[in-house]
Amino acid sequence: MSKEEVIKVRMAEYGVAKAPDQLITIGLGSCVGITLYDKNKKVGGMVHIMLPENKKGLKPPKYADTGIPLLIEELEKLGARRSRLKAKIAGGAKMFSISSSNNSSLNVGERNVIKVKEVLQEENISLLGEDTGKDYGRTMKFFTDSGRVRITSHKAEDIDI
């Protein structure tokens, strides 16, 4: 009997888990879900960021530039080794196609994805898989026993990254 727990990661929050537990984040729109996994230790974490940069000292997991380092730190506390961490990302969609005036918030999905990749590179973490962009919402489920990440949506077939 497995008794794995499913830990829900809400928007602008993060979670860490050890095998066989799972991490799930539901309803990624322009937000990006990032998973980091240490295969040897079978320890993983997930963060659900909304924006690229934390310029005003707000909630760290809301932003790519503060959320990813925070997640790395929390994973190290659980015994993960930074040099072994591998990333997978999903989300960054363009949910509405507003063409009018105002704004930078429109391509925020795209900007999120770019920033997430930059931060991962700075942290020397390789990106193993991604399902990003397009125009629909996604749910991301991370199995810490294998590192598998399942993406589901209302618009496309389920995929594993």
Place this chain on the structure above:
Amino acid sequence: MAQDIMEQLDDMKKDALKEIGNIGAGNAATAFAQFLETKVDMTVPSVEILPISEVPEITGNIEEPVVGVLLQVMGEAPASILFILLEDSVERLVGMMADKEVDFSDLDDIDLSALKEIGNIISGSYLNALNKLTNFNLIQSVPECAVDMAGAILSTSMIPLSKTSDHTLLIKTQFIEGSQAIEGFFFLIPHTGSLEKILEALGFDLE
């Protein structure tokens, strides 16, 4: 730490915002009733300040498919207006307007433009009320529509506000048409600095 207006809203300011919601919703109900040629009631709007992480859950199930109509408000106090309708309500509402059976999983462009038009009417009436009370000249953009999971639509719509706050202001209103409740969630999402401007225009001294 950044100054967060959302955390400084006392009951008086919340009541003022609720009153705007009330008047706006009253206007919207009238416009809506005329559009549908039927009697439409609206519940008293509630005003809530929520942590941003809770936003995707406010319409119920995060993954539930919904229709979201998003409009940008331009002028002295830029904002977004988001109007969300759940599956059953979409079917009933479009059914009423088009006088036909409607299947949520098979909405066509005409159905979606009908829903955008409802978003237009409701936010237009709302802005009218807001303009009268504040002496602003707020105008709205053309509505955009998305059919997808509630959480993805809600989270994306909160982006302009979430840049400067970890909280959001939510004005929720429900319509009732005849015996069938059509539940619509109406959100006014003030962009950076706009809530302050609205409150100042209402006579609050924020210093």
